[in-house]
Amino acid sequence: MLETGFWVIFLAGLLGGGHCMGMCGGIVTALTLNLPAGQQRWQIMLSYNSGRILSYVMAGVALGGLAEAGLSLLSARPAQMALLVLANLMLIAMGLYLAGLSSAIIGLEKLGRPVWQRLQPLLARLLPIRRPRTALLAGMLWGWLPCGLVYSATLSALASGKALQGGLLMLAFGLGTLPNLLLMGVFADTLRQWIQRRPVRLLAGMLVAGMGLARLLMLVLQA
Numbered sequence: 001m002l003e004t005g006f007w008v009i010f011l012a013g014l015l016g017g018g019h020c021m022g023m024c025g026g027i028v029t030a031l032t033l034n035l036p037a038g039q040q041r042w043q044i045m046l047s048y049n050s051g052r053i054l055s056y057v058m059a060g061v062a063l064g065g066l067a068e069a070g071l072s073l074l075s076a077r078p079a080q081m082a083l084l085v086l087a088n089l090m091l092i093a094m095g096l097y098l099a100g101l102s103s104a105i106i107g108l109e110k111l112g113r114p115v116w117q118r119l120q121p122l123l124a125r126l127l128p129i130r131r132p133r134t135a136l137l138a139g140m141l142w143g144w145l146p147c148g149l150v151y152s153a154t155l156s157a158l159a160s161g162k163a164l165q166g167g168l169l170m171l172a173f174g175l176g177t178l179p180n181l182l183l184m185g186v187f188a189d190t191l192r193q194w195i196q197r198r199p200v201r202l203l204a205g206m207l208v209a210g211m212g213l214a215r216l217l218m219l220v221l222q223a
Helices: 002-015 017-032 039-071 076-098 106-125 132-142 148-160 163-184 188-195 198-222
Strands: none
Touching: 002 076, 002 148, 002 163, 002 198, 039 076, 039 132, 039 148, 039 163, 076 148, 076 198, 106 132, 106 148, 148 163
């Protein structure tokens, strides 16, 4: 089940390109503004995204470790099952949002805004970015941008009940988001036009929702 979870989380990150474009497009544009084309641009973009993924992994380790400690004090199986159900319901909600069929997930993103309001000024101080080391720090801050897709993945990390597994799940998610966000820094306009096409959004959203529904059915069959 966990190995399947890695692929599901990876694909959710990969297919969530439309959401990534909306949430992170402005930040990517600001971070890459006036950077010359070529090797330096790629180094900067890789550093940004390495920092962002590192933040995801840290969150996964923390939540998985927290769950590991909590489950040792509770009846572990029912509690973990409840978390897995919640994580997959979130995945379904995110798929419906990506498809343009529901906006319920947006309310969840409001929960992270107070933290982001404190971190955003720190990110602004790092601009303009000219070195990979500075880009890495900016990426680590960027990783805490309120995002329903990230929150869905972190619930899976929490439901894993293990610090290491939680970190690996978030690494899989971060790697899934990497192609979209790397290309966004180089082909922003072209990628935006393609991802925002109605058929593309609908297909991606239905695939994400379908993965969440399939995992829910697996949980029911295993219960």
